[in-house]
Amino acid sequence: MATVQPAKVINLSSDQTWSRIRVEAATGAAAEPILASFLNATVLNHDSYGDAMSYRMAQKLSDGEMNAMQWREVCEQAFAEDPSIVEAALADALATYERDPACREYLQPFLYFKGYQAIQSWRVANFLWRQGREALALYLQSRMSELYSVDIHPAASIGKGIFLDHANGVVIGETA
Numbered sequence: 001m002a003t004v005q006p007a008k009v010i011n012l013s014s015d016q017t018w019s020r021i022r023v024e025a026a027t028g029a030a031a032e033p034i035l036a037s038f039l040n041a042t043v044l045n046h047d048s049y050g051d052a053m054s055y056r057m058a059q060k061l062s063d064g065e066m067n068a069m070q071w072r073e074v075c076e077q078a079f080a081e082d083p084s085i086v087e088a089a090l091a092d093a094l095a096t097y098e099r100d101p102a103c104r105e106y107l108q109p110f111l112y113f114k115g116y117q118a119i120q121s122w123r124v125a126n127f128l129w130r131q132g133r134e135a136l137a138l139y140l141q142s143r144m145s146e147l148y149s150v151d152i153h154p155a156a157s158i159g160k161g162i163f164l165d166h167a168n169g170v171v172i173g174e175t176a
Helices: 014-031 033-044 049-061 068-081 084-099 107-112 114-130 134-148
Strands: 150-152 170-172
Touching (some): 049 084, 084 114
Parallel strands (some): 150 170
16 A cells, blocks of 8 residues: 655745654654653754754764764754854754655754765854864864765855765865
């Protein structure tokens, strides 16, 4: 028996998108109890998309050199000083949902799609670069490349509404 997917709901506002992501996370936690603590920690325990994104990015980026708390502080500072980063991240999530036929929920790019996560890491690296914190920006670029197989120079200029399908081996240089 074939499963018919419901039509995608698109063109949501930022607040509507965050609300929808929270509903999808709660639904996912109820449907798959083994993921409940992950979904609570990653999405449901946060009041805003930026808060949740700083947590998710910190968990992914942490390594033996920089722990999750350090990355979270870096992300939170970037989001507080440049709110357009979170706005662009939401636009990227919408673009991924709208353009990727395999994307069934707004939650999926946020949690699982490395192209989406790489772009958000670049956004923080770009913020650091613009603040003159080039060493940390380059460290983040290197970490992003290791994690996601996506290498974007922190000084590159990229808009919003970005969708990198699979994103394996993507390289974007400084002059892009």
